[in-house]
Amino acid sequence: MSESGSLLLRAYGSSPQMKILDYLMDFPKNDFTQKEIIEALGMSKTTFYKYFDNLVDFGMVRVNRKIANAKLYSINVSSPVVQSMRKNVDYISEKIADESLHKISVQTKRKK
Numbered sequence: 001m002s003e004s005g006s007l008l009l010r011a012y013g014s015s016p017q018m019k020i021l022d023y024l025m026d027f028p029k030n031d032f033t034q035k036e037i038i039e040a041l042g043m044s045k046t047t048f049y050k051y052f053d054n055l056v057d058f059g060m061v062r063v064n065r066k067i068a069n070a071k072l073y074s075i076n077v078s079s080p081v082v083q084s085m086r087k088n089v090d091y092i093s094e095k096i097a098d099e100s101l102h103k104i105s106v107q108t109k110r111k112k
Contacts, residue, residue, distance in 0.1 A: 007089045007096075016043060016051045024061060024075035025086070031064035031072035 005014065008022045019041055024032070032040070038048045055061040062076040076082055 007092050008085065011088060011092055012085070016047050017055060019043065020048070020052060020055060021060060021075065021082070021085070024073070025082070028075050028077055031074040033070050033072055037073070 006022050006026075008025065009018055012018050020037060020043075023037060023041055034048065034052065037043075037052075038045055041048075052061070056063070056073070058081065059076055059079045060082050061073050063071045064074040065072050077086075
């Protein structure tokens with residue numbers, strides 16, 4: 001398994017949708033304009049807009065509030081899909097931690 005990238009992207013792939021979700025999941029209490037998300041990800045506007053509306057339509061991303069004409073978006077932590085993804089990432093994290101502890105234990109026994 002590759003050691004680079006977030007566990008979410010390692011598990012689900014680094015498609016544009018997943019990059020957007022990964023970014024928003026890193027900051028679950030924050031909200032962002034579309035422009036802020038685009039800039040943070042370094043994603044083209046064309047790519048972003050091609051996929052973003054689906055994430056909102058599926059309820060994974062929500063409009064958190066509106067300021068004048070600007071909408072601010074955040075991850076929808078109540079979404080069953082988002083909750084499932086978070087549980088899967090937690091499971092993977094625990095598995096990696098367990099494997100690391102096992103390797104350390106084996107190495108420690110070999111040194112004795």
